Amino acid sequence: MDGAWSAAAVRRAEAQLMAQLPPGTLMQRAAAGLATECARILKRRNGGVYGTTVIVLAGPGDNGGDALFAAARLARRGVRVFAVPVMGERVHPVAAAALTRAGGRLVANPPRHCHLLLDGVLGIGGRPGLPGRAIDRLAAIDADTIVAVDVPSGVDVDTGAVPASAVTADVTVAFGSRKPCHVLGRAALLVGRLVLVDIGLGPHLDPHPAVRVAGDDDLAAWWHAPGPDDDKYTRGVVGVAAGSERYPGAAVLSTSGALAGPSGYVRYAGTAAEQVRRRHPEVVCTQEVKEAGRVQAWLAGPGFGTDEAALAELRHVLESPAPVVLDADALTLIGEYPSVLSQREAPVVLTPHDREYERLYGSPPAEDRGAAAAVLAKRLNCTVLLKGHHTVVASSDGEVWANPTGRPQLATAGSGDVLAGFMASLLASGMSGVRAAVAAAYLHGRAGGIAGAGHRTVTASDIAKALPQAVGQTLSAADTPGKRR
Ligand SMILES: NC(=O)C1=CN([C@@H]2O[C@H](COP(=O)(O)OP(=O)(O)OC[C@H]3O[C@@H](n4cnc5c(N)ncnc54)[C@H](OP(=O)(O)O)[C@@H]3O)[C@@H](O)[C@H]2O)[C@@H](O)CC1
Ligand SMILES: Nc1ncnc2c1ncn2[C@@H]1O[C@H](COP(=O)(O)OP(=O)(O)O)[C@@H](O)[C@H]1O
Ligand SMILES: [K+]
Numbered sequence: 001m002d003g004a005w006s007a008a009a010v011r012r013a014e015a016q017l018m019a020q021l022p023p024g025t026l027m028q029r030a031a032a033g034l035a036t037e038c039a040r041i042l043k044r045r046n047g048g049v050y051g052t053t054v055i056v057l058a059g060p061g062d063n064g065g066d067a068l069f070a071a072a073r074l075a076r077r078g079v080r081v082f083a084v085p086v087m088g089e090r091v092h093p094v095a096a097a098a099l100t101r102a103g104g105r106l107v108a109n110p111p112r113h114c115h116l117l118l119d120g121v122l123g124i125g126g127r128p129g130l131p132g133r134a135i136d137r138l139a140a141i142d143a144d145t146i147v148a149v150d151v152p153s154g155v156d157v158d159t160g161a162v163p164a165s166a167v168t169a170d171v172t173v174a175f176g177s178r179k180p181c182h183v184l185g186r187a188a189l190l191v192g193r194l195v196l197v198d199i200g201l202g203p204h205l206d207p208h209p210a211v212r213v214a215g216d217d218d219l220a221a222w223w224h225a226p227g228p229d230d231d232k233y234t235r236g237v238v239g240v241a242a243g244s245e246r247y248p249g250a251a252v253l254s255t256s257g258a259l260a261g262p263s264g265y266v267r268y269a270g271t272a273a274e275q276v277r278r279r280h281p282e283v284v285c286t287q288e289v290k291e292a293g294r295v296q297a298w299l300a301g302p303g304f305g306t307d308e309a310a311l312a313e314l315r316h317v318l319e320s321p322a323p324v325v326l327d328a329d330a331l332t333l334i335g336e337y338p339s340v341l342s343q344r345e346a347p348v349v350l351t352p353h354d355r356e357y358e359r360l361y362g363s364p365p366a367e368d369r370g371a372a373a374a375v376l377a378k379r380l381n382c383t384v385l386l387k388g389h390h391t392v393v394a395s396s397d398g399e400v401w402a403n404p405t406g407r408p409q410l411a412t413a414g415s416g417d418v419l420a421g422f423m424a425s426l427l428a429s430g431m432s433g434v435r436a437a438v439a440a441a442y443l444h445g446r447a448g449g450i451a452g453a454g455h456r457t458v459t460a461s462d463i464a465k466a467l468p469q470a471v472g473q474t475l476s477a478a479d480t481p482g483k484r485r
Contacts, residue, residue: 001212001213001214001215001218002178002209002212002213002214002215003177003178003209003210003211003212003213004177004178004179004180004182004183004184004209004210004211004213004402005177005178005179005205005206005209005210006157006158006179006180006210007124007125007157007158007179008158009205009206009209009210010124010176010177010179010201010205011124012204012206013176013177013201013204013205013206014026014176014201014204016204017199017200017201017204024094026175026199026200027062027065027066027069027095028069029175029197029199029200030066030069030070030150030175030197030199031066031069031070031072031073031095032070032073033173033175033197033198033199034066034067034070034118034147034149034173034197035069035070035071035073035074037147037171037173037195037197038054038070038074038116038118038147039074039077041116041145041147041171042054042074042079042115042116045115045144045145046115049074049077049078049079050077050078050079051078051079051080052079052080052115052116053079053080053081053082053111053113053114053115053116054071054074054079054080054081054082054114054115054116054117054118055081055082055083055084055110055111055114055116055117055118055141055143056068056071056081056082056083056084056099056104056117056118056120057084057086057117057118057119057120057121057134057137057138057153058083058084058085058086058091058092058096058120058121059086059087059091059120059121059122059123059126059131059134059153060085060087060088060090060091060092061092061122061123061125061126062092062123062125063120063121063122063123063124063125063126063149063150063153064091064092064095064120064121065092065094065095065120066095066120066123066149066150066175067083067095067118067119067120067149068083068091068092068095068096068098068099068104068120069095069098069099070118070149071083071099071104071118072095072098072099072101072102072104073102075099075102075103075104076102076103081099081102081103081104081105082104082105082107082110082111082114083096083099083104083105083106083107084106084107084108084110084133084137085106085108086121086131086133086134086137087131087133091106110137110141111141112140112141112142113141113142113143114141114142114143114144115143115144115145116143116144116145116146116147117141117143117145117146117147118147118149119146119147119148119149119152119153119167119169120149120153121134121153121154121167122151122153122154123149123150123151123153123157124150124151124157124179126151126153126154126155126157128154128155128156128161128162128163128164128166129154129163129164129165129166130153130154130164130165130166130167134153134167135165138167145170145171146167146168146169146170146171146192147169147170147171147172147173148167148169148171148172148173148190148191148192149173150172150173150174150175150179151172151174151179151181151182151187151191152166152167152168152169152172152181152187152190152191153166153167154166154167155181155186155187155190156181156187156367156368157179157180157181158179158180158181158210159180159181159184159185159187159367159368159369159370159371160180160181160183160184160185160186160187160188160367160368160369160370160390161185161186161187161366161367161368162185162186162187162190162367163367166187166190167190168190168192169190169191169192170192170193171192171193171194171195172191172192172193172194172195173195173197174194174195174196174197175197175199175201176197176198176199176200176201176202176205177196177201177202177205177209178194178196178213180210180211180370180402182194183211183213183390183402183404184211184368184369184370184390184392184402185367185368185369185370185390186367188389188390188402189389189390210370210400211370211400211401211402212399212400212401212402212438213401213402213404214401214403214404214438214439214442215404216474216475216477216478217478217479218438218439219439219442219443219474219475219478220474220475220478220479221478222431222435222439223262223439223471223475224236224262224429224430224431225262225475226262226264230264231264232264232265233264233265234264235262235263235264235265235429236262236263236264236265236296236297236425236427236428236429236430237263237264237265237266237267237293237294237295237296237428238258238261238263238265238266238267238295238296238297238298238299238421238424238425238427238428239267239268239269239289239292239295239297239298239299239317239320239322239424240254240255240258240266240267240268240269240270240283240298240299240421240424241269241270241289241292241298241299241300241301241304241313241314241317242254242255242268242270242272242299242300242301242302242303242304242417242421243270243271243272243275243276243302243303243304244270244271244272244303244304244305244310245271245272246303246305247272247302247303247304247305248271248272248275248276248303249275249303249414249417250272250302250303250304250328250414250417251268251270251272251273251275251276251302251303252272252275252276252279252280253302253414253417253418253421253460253461253464254299254302254303254327254417254418254420254421254424255268255276255279255280255283255421256279256280256418256421256461256464256465257417257418257419257420257421257422257423257424257425257464257467258299258421258422258424258425259280259282259283259421259425260421260422260425260464260467260468260471261421261422261423261424261425261426261428261429261467262425262426262429263296263297263425263426263428263429265284266280266282266283266284266425267283267284267285267286267292267293267295268283268284268285268286268292269285269286269287269288269289269291269292269313270287270288270304270313271287272303273285273286273287288313288316289313289316289317290316295320295322295428296322296323296427296428296429296430297322297323297324297325297424297425297427297428298317298320298322298323298324298325298424299324299325299327299420299421299423299424300313300314300317300318300324300325300326300327300330301314301325301326301327301328301329301330301331301333301420302327302328302329302416302417302420302421303328303329303417304328304329304330305329306329306332306333306336310329310333311333311337311340314326314330314333314340315340318340318341318343318344320346321345321346322346322428323346323347323348323349323427323433323436324344324346324347324348324349325348325349325351325420325423325424325427325436326348326349326350326351327350327351327416327417327420328356328416328417328420331350331351331352331356331359331360332356332359334350334360334380335356335359335360336359338380341380341381341382347382347383347427347432347433348380348381348382348383348433349382349383349384349385349423349427349433349436349437350376350380350382350383350384350385351384351385351387351416351419351420351423351437352376352384352385352386352387353386353387353388353416354386354387354388357372357376357386360376360380361375361376361379365386369386369388369390369392370392370394370400370402372386372392373385373386373392373393373394373400374394374395374398374400376394377394377395377396377398378396378397378398380396381396382396382433383395383396383433383434383437385423385437385440385441387416388406389406389408390402390403390406391403391406391441391445393434393437393438393441395433395434399434401434401437401438403438403441403442403445404442404445405441405442405443405444405445405446405448405449406441406445406448407445407448407449407452409448409449409451409452409457409458410444410445410448410458410463412458412459412460412463413460414459414460414461415444415448415460415463417460418444418460418463418464418467419440419441419444422440422443422444422464422467423436423437423439423440424436426439426440442474443467443470443471443474444463444467444470446470446473446474447463447464447466447467447469447470448463448466449470450466450469450470450473451463451465451466
């Protein structure tokens, strides 16, 4: 598991590490990594480093210091460097002196065009928003590539909110660890490609990051691969209560998602049985939840309707002792009748998008999406998967995960039905609610990437078809592909 650490946690780790090193060592490590990445970009785009132009927007703190030291390294390789102080004349004095010694210039009016612009305005000491001069300069300079130093300046580092103006980077070179703004909220959209520079902070970071980020190895460790003694029941039976006469497609798509998961048996209960049977002969269909028999996890809600009959079916699902995923219309029903959740002891995962969140919580999610998911999870004592370009998962005890695999192609009708069905299958196979939500978002995102490779357009059915390959790629990439049950 990887993660993102708050500015305060990074500073604590930095203090421990600095106590063991000569002064300035960490800044030189950061600057060296930054200069290397900039040189790589300049070479790729211009065939070489010598003779290119770099402009530095330099703030008053160490973030500006990193940028100026890196620029000094580039100036020594023949880059024309212009550094612009953006907070009065305040710049890191030692770094500014190093830059001028290397042949770079501190100027008020830089050229209009540059090959690379280094955003060293604000780092983890920054409050959200940009100083006026930085905004003016950004608007006036035409840069081929914008590289943010540590974080895109102007974002809220700890939450990923962007309440005021901020830099939009092509590449962000982060030091020591990710910060929440790299993986959450609107800030994550301003990061561009993220490059992590190791400055030796790892062993000093708190073992519990502010935001967790899953990787292939986590997925493989959580995955239940079938063993020789398994049968279709022991692999977990998943029940899908979805679809209606009006929306039979939701039933088909959510069962498609369920079939792509690790459970051994998919049951469907609802009025779209005929359509499901036709499309998926392997699904066992009944008209009602009560007739469906035992399952190890339920999904309820996609295309379900919100009438009396749907509410009655939802109550039957919630009476079951199995874990449950509630999506779409089930979330609307929970918003209207919150008491139906109150007797529930087995795990529940809720999968709202922003409008569904508002129905459940009473107001739209805050810009701090990690906190938004966590407060709802705590209030309803459930796991919450808050959908979006960077989907967030929160447990009722405040653990927050950010999904690294999302992509806009996933925003297609029925995509959420596939996600929910797949998640229910993970739950039925024995994964915890949080892991099932994290793993489903991860593999759903990856399936979207496979389905949309080569700029292909993507439908929800394409995502469902790509899920088995997403599973295969993920488990094959990890050291140990799945544990035996
Ligand atoms: N931690 C590590 O391991 C390492 C960290 N390193 C680097 O240090 C960076 C952090 O540096 P930092 O602490 O000096 O803070 P930084 O972000 O440069 O700015 C603070 C200054 O900006 C000002 N200011 C703030 N907000 C503002 C606003 N909205 N608009 C205008 N001004 C604003 C603020 O003013 P004040 O609060 O005093 O009013 C203060 O003067 C970090 O991101 C990384 O690049 C690496 O070198 C090595 C290892
Ligand atoms: N801009 C976006 N970028 C990336 N993923 C997105 C974006 N918008 C939506 N998604 C993802 O697409 C899926 C849409 O789900 P949902 O809104 O429930 O669709 P539906 O109800 O049509 O099935 C979710 O997994 C969500 O995280
Ligand atoms: K920055």
